[in-house]
Amino acid sequence: MGTIRELLAIPLLLTSFRFATPLILAALGGIFNERSGVINIALEGMMLFGAFAAVYGSGLTGNPWIGVLYSMIAGLSFALILALVCVTFKANQIVVATGINIFASGLTIYLLQVLFGVAGTSPRVPRLPAVRFLGITRYNPITFIAVALVPIVWFILFKTPWGLRIRAIGEHPSAADTLGVNVNKYRFICVLISGTLAGLAGAHLSIGEGSAFVREMTQGRGFIALAAMIFGKWHPVGAFGAAMLFGYAEAIAIRVDFAYIPSELIRAIPYFITIIILAGFIGKAIPPKAIGKPYFKGED
Amino acid sequence: MSELQVAKTETGDKIKNVMVELGFSLASIIIALLVGLIFIVLADESPRVAYGALYVGSVGSLREFMNTLWRSTPLIFTGYALALPFKAGLFNIGGEGQLLVGGFAAGFVGFYFTGLPAILHVTLAVLAGMVAGAIWGLIPGILKAFKGAHEVITTIMLNYIAVALTLRYGINRFRIGGRQALPIIQETAEMLRLNELAEMPVLGRIPFVEIFALPGLRLHFNFVLALIAALILWFLLWKTTTGYELRAVGFNASAAEYGGISSNKTIIIAMVIGGALAGLAGAGEVLGTHHTFISGMDAGYGFTGIAVALLGRNHPFGIVLAGLLFGGLSQGGLEMQFVGVPSEIVTIIQALVIFFVASLQMLKWYLAERKAKGEAE
Numbered sequence: 101m102g103t104i105r106e107l108l109a110i111p112l113l114l115t116s117f118r119f120a121t122p123l124i125l126a127a128l129g130g131i132f133n134e135r136s137g138v139i140n141i142a143l144e145g146m147m148l149f150g151a152f153a154a155v156y157g158s159g160l161t162g163n164p165w166i167g168v169l170y171s172m173i174a175g176l177s178f179a180l181i182l183a184l185v186c187v188t189f190k191a192n193q194i195v196v197a198t199g200i201n202i203f204a205s206g207l208t209i210y211l212l213q214v215l216f217g218v219a220g221t222s223p224r225v226p227r228l229p230a231v232r233f234l235g236i237t238r239y240n241p242i243t244f245i246a247v248a249l250v251p252i253v254w255f256i257l258f259k260t261p262w263g264l265r266i267r268a269i270g271e272h273p274s275a276a277d278t279l280g281v282n283v284n285k286y287r288f289i290c291v292l293i294s295g296t297l298a299g300l301a302g303a304h305l306s307i308g309e310g311s312a313f314v315r316e317m318t319q320g321r322g323f324i325a326l327a328a329m330i331f332g333k334w335h336p337v338g339a340f341g342a343a344m345l346f347g348y349a350e351a352i353a354i355r356v357d358f359a360y361i362p363s364e365l366i367r368a369i370p371y372f373i374t375i376i377i378l379a380g381f382i383g384k385a386i387p388p389k390a391i392g393k394p395y396f397k398g399e400d
Numbered sequence: 401m402s403e404l405q406v407a408k409t410e411t412g413d414k415i416k417n418v419m420v421e422l423g424f425s426l427a428s429i430i431i432a433l434l435v436g437l438i439f440i441v442l443a444d445e446s447p448r449v450a451y452g453a454l455y456v457g458s459v460g461s462l463r464e465f466m467n468t469l470w471r472s473t474p475l476i477f478t479g480y481a482l483a484l485p486f487k488a489g490l491f492n493i494g495g496e497g498q499l500l501v502g503g504f505a506a507g508f509v510g511f512y513f514t515g516l517p518a519i520l521h522v523t524l525a526v527l528a529g530m531v532a533g534a535i536w537g538l539i540p541g542i543l544k545a546f547k548g549a550h551e552v553i554t555t556i557m558l559n560y561i562a563v564a565l566t567l568r569y570g571i572n573r574f575r576i577g578g579r580q581a582l583p584i585i586q587e588t589a590e591m592l593r594l595n596e597l598a599e600m601p602v603l604g605r606i607p608f609v610e611i612f613a614l615p616g617l618r619l620h621f622n623f624v625l626a627l628i629a630a631l632i633l634w635f636l637l638w639k640t641t642t643g644y645e646l647r648a649v650g651f652n653a654s655a656a657e658y659g660g661i662s663s664n665k666t667i668i669i670a671m672v673i674g675g676a677l678a679g680l681a682g683a684g685e686v687l688g689t690h691h692t693f694i695s696g697m698d699a700g701y702g703f704t705g706i707a708v709a710l711l712g713r714n715h716p717f718g719i720v721l722a723g724l725l726f727g728g729l730s731q732g733g734l735e736m737q738f739v740g741v742p743s744e745i746v747t748i749i750q751a752l753v754i755f756f757v758a759s760l761q762m763l764k765w766y767l768a769e770r771k772a773k774g775e776a777e
Contacts, residue, residue, distance in 0.1 A: 141493070141556065181755070191758040194491050194552055198706050199754030205700070206747025213742040214443045320560050330553060364572060368564035371557040375539075378549040387550065 120347025144322025150302025175299020457735020472727025478705025494555030496702025502679025533679015622684030
């Protein structure tokens with residue numbers, strides 16, 4: 101009885117939005133690159149570097165909004181590496197993305213030491229203003245941005261010629277090429293969008309929900325975002341729903357004490373669900389056909 | 401041409417190929433170290449001091465060299481864990497999770513089984529680790545073979561499930577006291593350490609063995625297992641039918657299927673062996689290095705192993721060499737930190753190696769393409 105009441109408590113449900121924010125942003129980014137046929141397991145690293153850059157920008161200027169700008173540039177710069185090496189030079193996407201994740205982990209700790217002279221946690225910097233919502237909870241502006249982006253991404257992908265081309269090159273790049281779509285240019289841009297959004301997700305973690313950078317602070321959220329994208333079947337609205345569910349799982353793992361289920365395992369629920377969905381035990385998730393394959397002109 | 405001549409040119413080609421592969425790997429390392437200089441200079445440190453410390457800290461003395469071998473051991477295993485499935489066309493990103501469940505199982509058996517003779521106990525604990533890792537490889541293998549679930553995503557998810565099960569839940573459930581670790585394993589489950597060899601009854605009589613009896617020398621028996629595994633894997637891949645089938649499926653799955661090879665079976669075998677080897681890496685860290693399953697024991701080995709496999713060109717012997725190099729970088733990084741240079745530069749160099757190996761691979765492909773075009777015209 102008590103547990104159910106706790107689970108359905110309004111504050112808890114509203115808190116889920118805060119946990120879901122980075123997942124929504126990175127998942128929307130992931131939808132762009134995966135729909136265009138590029139797999140991106142570097143969301144984690146891009147988010148981590150974004151989180152660091154946000155703190156640096158905010159601390160440098162005293163303006164957290166500059167921090168937000170820095171985070172997006174940071175995500176973009178890592179995406180540029182991925183796009184250049186994998187789309188232009190057609191190297192293996194999984195290998196390079198793994199490299200980016202390792203790079204992000206090393207680089208942020210290195211920068212903590214070089215720029216702030218600390219090993220684990222950065223000094224505190226100005227954080228984004230929190231806005232009261234319904235008099236119950238507070239959200240930072242990035243949460244509103246994330247939710248607002250869901251219909252926008254849906255519109256771009258499904259209602260504009262631009263979105264149609266992205267979806268076409270993810271399914272059948274050579275057919276799109278025949279119709280005059282520059283496959284690699286579109287993929288390049290989609291990867292950059294993806295990185296920018298993942299960077300913004302990082303800013304939410306460091307200067308949205310807190311006011312400092314902690315080493316490895318993303319803690320696998322980039323991969324949970326990937327899971328949300330798959331669970332949402334590469335659709336913005338679906339990914340939003342999945343991100344909310346996973347955000348809720350994180351919220352209850354922290355706030356609710358279950359008598360028989362260890363809270364450590366509740367956090368693993370998103371990962372379980374993703375495996376089950378991918379295996380098609382309930383409602384199979386089918387990725388874009390050309391995913392992960394570099395496009396060479398003149399080959400099928 | 402006589403048969404002998406044909407055989408001779410074939411060996412010649414083989415040697416040439418090996419040299420080319422080695423050359424590309426070496427070039428990647430050199431470029432990565434050069435780009436690493438930028439990060440050293442930007443940190444206002446002297447490159448000579450930083451790379452000097454890296455050298456001294458990794459191969460500067462007998463102890464440091466032996467510790468380089470020790471550091472390389474889990475990396476060599478996780479390198480195999482990627483490489484073997486890769487030969488069958490699969491990307492096993494799950495080394496990290498397989499290592500964790502392997503380490504946890506070994507630590508569990510190491511503590512809870514008591515009263516066993518040492519050889520039996522340590523063997524059981526090692527096997528427990530391998531079986532746990534194998535199961536963690538079997539799951540994505542089955543899902544790939546029968547359900548078509550992309551192994552990259554399922555192995556990533558299983559990594560985090562392993563973290564939740566072992567590092568979080570497992571440790572909290574079974575720990576004694578405040579430390580984030582399982583209880584210390586029984587002495588009978590400890591893996592033989594090189595610096596304890598001189599005190600052993602029979603092995604202690606090996607000549608010069610006492611020079612290894614140094615405090616802080618951490619090399620243990622798992623390194624020997626890593627070398628034996630290289631030989632076994634080489635034999636498996638190139639001298640057995642299973643190995644042939646594995647490579648055939650990786651080369652062209654539908655052609656192999658047409659030739660009567662079950663690609664499902666092959667995929668599962670590759671993932672199970674890969675998982676077992678990553679599990680052995682975890683078992684070695686628990687039984688030989690920490691003597692307990694402790695938070696942080698994974699140290700990202702699963703992911704670094706991907707770089708090791710890549711640099712080692714997915715060949716067992718290449719992986720041993722690449723593992724030694726990466727082990728040396730990690731070990732030398734400690735000395736770097738000691739002289740005041742951020743040791744994370746080592747992690748950055750490791751990531752750079754991945755970028756350059758991946759990019760140079762494409763350069764090679766591009767050159768071959770141009771050459772083929774030139775010959776056609």
